[in-house]
Amino acid sequence: MKKKFFLAVDLGGTNLRVALIDARYKIIDRHLFPTGRFVTKESLLQAVVESVTALLDKRGLKQAQIEGVGIGVPGPVNFDSGRVYFFPNIPGWKNIPLRDILSRRLGLPVALDNDANVMALAEATLGAAKGYQGVLCVTLGTGVGGGLVIGGRLYRGASNAAGELGHVPINVDGPRCNCGGNACLEAYIGNLKILGDAKSAYGRDISLEELSRRAGQKEPKAVGIWRQVGKRLGVALTGAVNLLNLDAVVIGGGVANAGKVLFDAVKATIQK
Amino acid sequence: MKKKFFLAVDLGGTNLRVALIDARYKIIDRHLFPTGRFVTKESLLQAVVESVTALLDKRGLKQAQIEGVGIGVPGPVNFDSGRVYFFPNIPGWKNIPLRDILSRRLGLPVALDNDANVMALAEATLGAAKGYQGVLCVTLGTGVGGGLVIGGRLYRGASNAAGELGHVPINVDGPRCNCGGNACLEAYIGNLKILGDAKSAYGRDISLEELSRRAGQKEPKAVGIWRQVGKRLGVALTGAVNLLNLDAVVIGGGVANAGKVLFDAVKATIQK
Numbered sequence: 001m002k003k004k005f006f007l008a009v010d011l012g013g014t015n016l017r018v019a020l021i022d023a024r025y026k027i028i029d030r031h032l033f034p035t036g037r038f039v040t041k042e043s044l045l046q047a048v049v050e051s052v053t054a055l056l057d058k059r060g061l062k063q064a065q066i067e068g069v070g071i072g073v074p075g076p077v078n079f080d081s082g083r084v085y086f087f088p089n090i091p092g093w094k095n096i097p098l099r100d101i102l103s104r105r106l107g108l109p110v111a112l113d114n115d116a117n118v119m120a121l122a123e124a125t126l127g128a129a130k131g132y133q134g135v136l137c138v139t140l141g142t143g144v145g146g147g148l149v150i151g152g153r154l155y156r157g158a159s160n161a162a163g164e165l166g167h168v169p170i171n172v173d174g175p176r177c178n179c180g181g182n183a184c185l186e187a188y189i190g191n192l193k194i195l196g197d198a199k200s201a202y203g204r205d206i207s208l209e210e211l212s213r214r215a216g217q218k219e220p221k222a223v224g225i226w227r228q229v230g231k232r233l234g235v236a237l238t239g240a241v242n243l244l245n246l247d248a249v250v251i252g253g254g255v256a257n258a259g260k261v262l263f264d265a266v267k268a269t270i271q272k
Numbered sequence: 273m274k275k276k277f278f279l280a281v282d283l284g285g286t287n288l289r290v291a292l293i294d295a296r297y298k299i300i301d302r303h304l305f306p307t308g309r310f311v312t313k314e315s316l317l318q319a320v321v322e323s324v325t326a327l328l329d330k331r332g333l334k335q336a337q338i339e340g341v342g343i344g345v346p347g348p349v350n351f352d353s354g355r356v357y358f359f360p361n362i363p364g365w366k367n368i369p370l371r372d373i374l375s376r377r378l379g380l381p382v383a384l385d386n387d388a389n390v391m392a393l394a395e396a397t398l399g400a401a402k403g404y405q406g407v408l409c410v411t412l413g414t415g416v417g418g419g420l421v422i423g424g425r426l427y428r429g430a431s432n433a434a435g436e437l438g439h440v441p442i443n444v445d446g447p448r449c450n451c452g453g454n455a456c457l458e459a460y461i462g463n464l465k466i467l468g469d470a471k472s473a474y475g476r477d478i479s480l481e482e483l484s485r486r487a488g489q490k491e492p493k494a495v496g497i498w499r500q501v502g503k504r505l506g507v508a509l510t511g512a513v514n515l516l517n518l519d520a521v522v523i524g525g526g527v528a529n530a531g532k533v534l535f536d537a538v539k540a541t542i543q544k
Contacts, residue, residue, distance in 0.1 A: 157517020158519035159517055161517040163517075164517070165515060169510050170441070172443055181510065183507075235444050238439075238440075238441050238453065239511050240515055242440055243418075243440055243516075244515075245428070246430065272452070272454060
């Protein structure tokens with residue numbers, strides 16, 4: 001009997017994760033490496049290839065048993081051509097035909113998409129939003145990304161850039177965003193902005209983990225920062241929910257670890 | 273030869289319009305009545321039936337030559353059941369199975385939808401946004417409505433309420449909207465708000481027509497009001513364009529007559 005498997009690669013700004021998955025989408029085995037170890041594009045590519053090979057060897061699997069490889073990447077891509085436009089947080093990647101490069105080196109079919117898109121598809125198909133027709137997934141990190149699943153399919157938009165909640169303005173006037181826009185959500189709740197607010201409040205550098213922990217202990221300054229984040233995120237989500245008449249929103253990414261304080265503020269804002 | 277025709281009914285808060293349309297979607301003939309004449313639901317229904325009958329008689333057409341009737345109505349509907357939930361600006365309509373009532377009285381198949389939805393579908397199929405894949409149509413009036421066409425089909429959302437740009441918030445804090453929300457676009461640029469701003473600026477009641485005319489003559493107060501409207505509309509549209517990666521936006525409704533001043537401000541805001 002030749003069981004079929006898939007490989008999933010999550011190329012993140014912080015970690016590279018590779019997982020072996022069975023036909024029922026169960027994770028059988030996985031590897032994790034800090035991305036920072038791979039300073040060049042070539043070394044990162046090599047790491048993907050080697051970890052895939054290592055996983056197959058370890059499990060005694062042959063290439064013929066692998067249906068294909070799915071890879072999610074931290075930046076905009078052209079889904080049709082399989083090219084990475086660029087990675088905002090990993091230097092050296094610009095207009096790279098990553099799908100074809102990996103497919104050739106691995107000898108396997110590869111599907112490439114933006115990480116927020118694949119998260120959205122996974123959550124809407126198997127995860128927290130399973131069974132819902134209109135689903136927006138938001139990823140909170142250095143950037144604020146998103147993916148939109150409508151009727152079970154990713155909605156990519158005119159140029160593969162749909163779901164970008166981070167660049168929805170939440171005020172008529174507001175801070176300038178990296179994208180050149182004004183008052184974009186990301187300019188208010190991107191990780192760097194939260195870290196800056198935390199530094200102002202505490203008079204020293206403070207990590208997101210510590211800020212979340214302090215909020216969990218109901219420390220007013222930390223609670224205030226997360227409530228503010230939640231309110232602003234809630235405003236952008238209210239717009240998305242009203243525009244798209246969505247039936248589910250899924251929030252992920254490091255910042256989402258702030259947990260209850262953050263989610264309560266998001267919910268209160270949307271309900272209003 | 274039995275040519276085929278359609279009937280189109282636009283039930284507006286101000287006017288009732290009925291048109292006879294050929295198989296190439298060309299308008300052959302039309303009727304217009306002020307809606308205010310029909311104070312009861314029954315008299316409005318009767319007017320639709322009589323004007324349809326009058327159009328057919330005038331053109332010597334038989335029912336068998338009519339493929340069907342499409343009706344756009346100024347309020348939320350359940351597309352599947354053909355029921356009107358209510359009309360914000362016409363009293364006496366609540367949970368009315370309008371599609372079935374008209375179909376029975378006319379002896380013809382009837383399709384019923386919200387007016388912004390049918391406008392969106394028409395613009396994306398035959399009009400200003402023909403050939404575009406992601407289209408948002410906005411109707412500016414007492415309320416600010418909208419319809420969303422994705423890949424040639426209306427996107428209705430979880431409860432037939434997608435496209436509601438009027439209830440996208442454009443500020444974190446702002447005026448209360450009729451919907452119960454805060455800082456909704458409609459609370460800033462609905463007709464009543466514009467008329468109120470105009471009254472404050474001029475110290476007297478001033479119609480939208482006059483305000484548009486004065487802006488056309490480059491009168492600073494009028495230009496200022498429309499620029500403000502355009503900027504706020506532009507903020508909400510920026511969110512929609514970035515979230516949905518749209519390739520076309522169509523703006524209609526009475527307020528859109530303000531023309532160049534308004535559109536320039538909308539474009540400038542989106543471009544930023």
